[in-house]
Amino acid sequence: MSGPVPKEQLRQAYEARLRLLVPADVAELARLPLIQLIPEKIRPNVIGKIQKYTHFLDFAPGQAVVSAGEWSDSVYAIVRGAAVVLEPAQEAPWKAVMRGAPPPGPAPTSRPAPPRVQTLGVGDLFGDRSALSRFPVAATVSAWTPLRVLRVRLPALRMLTAVAPELKKRLDQRYREETLAHQLRRVGLFAEVDEAALQRLRERAKLLAFSPGQIVAREGTLADSFYMVRGGYLKVSVDVGGADLAVTYLRPGDFAGETAILLDERWPFTLQAVEHAELVRLEHEDMVAAVGDKPRLKDRLWDEALARLKTRGVVARNPVASEYLQMALETGLVHGESVLLIDLSTCTRCDDCVQACADTHGGQPVFIREGKRYRNWLVPTACYQCTDPVCLVDCPTGAIRREVSTLEVTIDAPTCIGCSNCATRCPWNNIVMVETGSVRKDGKPEEVAVKCDLCHGRAEGPACVSACPHGSAVRISFKDMAAVRSVLR
Amino acid sequence: MRIAAALRPKQPRVFLASLGVLVLLAAAHAIGLARGRFDPGRGLGLAFGILAAAGYVFAAAYPWRRRAARLAPARFWTQAHVYVGGLAVAAALLHSGFVWPHGLVDTALLLLSGWTTFTGFLGVWLQKGIPARLTEGLRVEVLLERIPELRARVVAAADACIAGAGDVLRRHYRQELRPRLERPHPALSYLIEVRAGRDRALEPLRRLASFVAAPDKARIDDLIGLHIEKLELDAHLTLQRLLRGWLVLHAPPAAVLLGLLAFHVFSALWY
Numbered sequence: 001m002s003g004p005v006p007k008e009q010l011r012q013a014y015e016a017r018l019r020l021l022v023p024a025d026v027a028e029l030a031r032l033p034l035i036q037l038i039p040e041k042i043r044p045n046v047i048g049k050i051q052k053y054t055h056f057l058d059f060a061p062g063q064a065v066v067s068a069g070e071w072s073d074s075v076y077a078i079v080r081g082a083a084v085v086l087e088p089a090q091e092a093p094w095k096a097v098m099r100g101a102p103p104p105g106p107a108p109t110s111r112p113a114p115p116r117v118q119t120l121g122v123g124d125l126f127g128d129r130s131a132l133s134r135f136p137v138a139a140t141v142s143a144w145t146p147l148r149v150l151r152v153r154l155p156a157l158r159m160l161t162a163v164a165p166e167l168k169k170r171l172d173q174r175y176r177e178e179t180l181a182h183q184l185r186r187v188g189l190f191a192e193v194d195e196a197a198l199q200r201l202r203e204r205a206k207l208l209a210f211s212p213g214q215i216v217a218r219e220g221t222l223a224d225s226f227y228m229v230r231g232g233y234l235k236v237s238v239d240v241g242g243a244d245l246a247v248t249y250l251r252p253g254d255f256a257g258e259t260a261i262l263l264d265e266r267w268p269f270t271l272q273a274v275e276h277a278e279l280v281r282l283e284h285e286d287m288v289a290a291v292g293d294k295p296r297l298k299d300r301l302w303d304e305a306l307a308r309l310k311t312r313g314v315v316a317r318n319p320v321a322s323e324y325l326q327m328a329l330e331t332g333l334v335h336g337e338s339v340l341l342i343d344l345s346t347c348t349r350c351d352d353c354v355q356a357c358a359d360t361h362g363g364q365p366v367f368i369r370e371g372k373r374y375r376n377w378l379v380p381t382a383c384y385q386c387t388d389p390v391c392l393v394d395c396p397t398g399a400i401r402r403e404v405s406t407l408e409v410t411i412d413a414p415t416c417i418g419c420s421n422c423a424t425r426c427p428w429n430n431i432v433m434v435e436t437g438s439v440r441k442d443g444k445p446e447e448v449a450v451k452c453d454l455c456h457g458r459a460e461g462p463a464c465v466s467a468c469p470h471g472s473a474v475r476i477s478f479k480d481m482a483a484v485r486s487v488l489r
Numbered sequence: 490m491r492i493a494a495a496l497r498p499k500q501p502r503v504f505l506a507s508l509g510v511l512v513l514l515a516a517a518h519a520i521g522l523a524r525g526r527f528d529p530g531r532g533l534g535l536a537f538g539i540l541a542a543a544g545y546v547f548a549a550a551y552p553w554r555r556r557a558a559r560l561a562p563a564r565f566w567t568q569a570h571v572y573v574g575g576l577a578v579a580a581a582l583l584h585s586g587f588v589w590p591h592g593l594v595d596t597a598l599l600l601l602s603g604w605t606t607f608t609g610f611l612g613v614w615l616q617k618g619i620p621a622r623l624t625e626g627l628r629v630e631v632l633l634e635r636i637p638e639l640r641a642r643v644v645a646a647a648d649a650c651i652a653g654a655g656d657v658l659r660r661h662y663r664q665e666l667r668p669r670l671e672r673p674h675p676a677l678s679y680l681i682e683v684r685a686g687r688d689r690a691l692e693p694l695r696r697l698a699s700f701v702a703a704p705d706k707a708r709i710d711d712l713i714g715l716h717i718e719k720l721e722l723d724a725h726l727t728l729q730r731l732l733r734g735w736l737v738l739h740a741p742p743a744a745v746l747l748g749l750l751a752f753h754v755f756s757a758l759w760y
Contacts (some may be wrong), residue, residue, distance in 0.1 A: 344624040349620075352563065378630060467564040469567040471499075
């Protein structure tokens with residue numbers, strides 16, 4: 001196994017890449033088939049808007065464009081050359097082929113390809129599903145020959161799909177063929193549906209995009225559609241005495257409407273997009289055709305309807321909990337897997353939490369006991385451990401990462417080159433750049449990014465919580481609303 | 490501050506268990522007295538003494554609670570410190586047989602025990618009452634170390650607000666208000682009411698509004714807001730200092746108490 005790469009080398013490689021990450025040239029952009037999909041009349045205007053979110057990147061044979069497990073916010077279009085898509089199990093044999101391969105030839109067929117890999121050529125797209133659904137990249141895509149790609153970031157991708165129906169159709173078709181059936185199966189309702197019915201649902205599903213604040217379904221109107229969240233967040237709220245009370249929220253993979261349309265009810269709540277949201281919609285007749293004849297289903301649906309009524313009653317009796325959920329939606333706390341809150345009505349401001357944090361992290365505390373205040377709760381400046389950690393995107397060295405099936409987003413200090421991409425990307429300013437005391441070769445002070453990592457590896461868990469002498473520091477996840485209501489009373 | 494509300498135990502079961510232990514100790518003392526002459530250096534009297542000493546040592550180990558984090562979180566050790574410390578004083582009184590001690594060291598031990606217990610309960614009262622008052626009564630939440638910086642920002646904002654104001658308002662600001670904004674004014678009255686003195690402090694500005702033109706009336710509203718912010722910073726300064734400062738009354742005497750206890754144990758064993 002090779003040793004760690006020297007930090008200076010990592011920094012130079014990053015700065016070399018940085019010089020290439022300039023916005024794409026307008027003339028070169030305009031020639032691309034992808035851009036040609038935009039109607040000619042509005043093409044110059046659209047190019048002007050998307051230019052700053054697009055970059056041409058070059059990769060040598062064997063270099064990975066995206067790696068399995070990483071977070072990405074971009075779709076890639078191949079401009080020149082060829083690439084291979086590798087499932088994780090195929091990566092090692094692939095690397096062996098590349099090590100023994102002759103110098104790159106003019107065409108992919110000049111060398112034997114490893115078995116069972118998918119190859120991509122000029123005009124092909126990849127990365128769209130992880131960008132739109134905000135899931136980790138499923139497979140590594142590496143250059144097979146000298147490769148030039150156009151990288152299109154999410155804001156530009158949204159603009160393109162809005163103005164280029166052909167592109168939207170193409171991306172939707174890929175999602176429909178490769179991902180939708182798997183996601184529908186994960187909905188309990190469709191677990192027993194046969195393949196033919198699932199195929200029909202897949203073909204007839206509508207793939208929709210909603211802007212922040214847009215109403216998806218309004219309480220009291222006829223429920224004629226089932227919605228599944230593909231990307232983004234939806235707020236679920238009820239009208240209680242004229243007040244709009246947030247009940248819960250829906251994340252990618254969550255769904256709504258099955259009870260209402262199968263029991264012929266009206267929408268019992270309002271669904272509203274909190275941020276850009278991509279949804280899958282199934283119409284009433286398709287739902288009934290797929291699941292309407294299942295005997296035990298209606299009993300289950302009635303149970304769910306009753307449970308929802310109870311939840312609505314709880315919210316009506318305790319509107320404060322709804323206020324906290326509303327606050328969490330507005331401030332982004334719903335994104336967090338583990339959010340630190342401090343009860344100011346019992347906190348003696350002793351700073352034992354900060355001291356314990358510093359003791360655990362080599363003398364440098366990684367959170368600040370300052371932040372927004374809601375009623376008696378303080379939300380300190382501490383990493384939320386987001387479900388969709390956007391800070392991971394664009395880390396040039398992989399220093400900031402989340403291991404598969406773990407909660408903590410950690411930063412490996414020896415690998416961090418202090419580029420501050422993560423700190424810039426964090427929407428909540430929870431990542432801080434601190435000086436290490438050393439000086440770089442260019443004379444600038446060396447910095448590293450620091451953030452809360454839940455005291456990863458500490459047997460007692462987060463030091464801030466265990467060190468609080470009054471139990472004022474708590475960690476909660478807004479995924480469990482019952483727990484939230486019991487804590488935030 | 491409502492004393493009863495402030496002293497309400499966080500863990501009622503622990504409180505009741507401690508009361509139970511106290512009753513048991515008292516019962517044991519009563520039984521011992523009924524059986525014969527009480528001697529602090531022997532039998533039951535000595536047992537109470539050993540209990541008291543062990544309790545004092547345990548309570549004094551509180552600063553090392555972080556090293557015991559693997560055993561229990563800090564809030565457990567805080568509760569234990571309060572209840573074990575309280576029971577230790579009760580055991581010390583039972584050990585003395587409720588007789589005033591002879592000798593300087595024993596007298597000092599008793600007095601320091603009383604003082605440490607009194608300041609300990611004072612600390613409990615402050616730590617329960619002040620956070621609730623700060624949170625319920627004040628809009629701002631600040632770190633103690635940042636108060637000077639925030640006060641300077643209030644002054645800067647007030648200076649910017651007063652630019653272009655009429656003579657009357659400018660003179661009042663220069664002579665009356667700015668000196669009050671610049672300097673901290675902690676006051677123990679904040680311990681009773683976190684908004685103490687607010688109306689009196691704002692009265693001159695409010696009265697001035699009757700004598701100025703419309704643009705200056707708006708400036709006065711802004712200055713009132715800034716003055717309120719500054720008053721809240723003063724309340725935070727007073728109360729957060731109290732939350733940290735009361736330890737000066739408790740910890741050093743407790744350290745002396747521990748030293749005297751060691752001397753007392755040594756002399757009891759040696760002689």
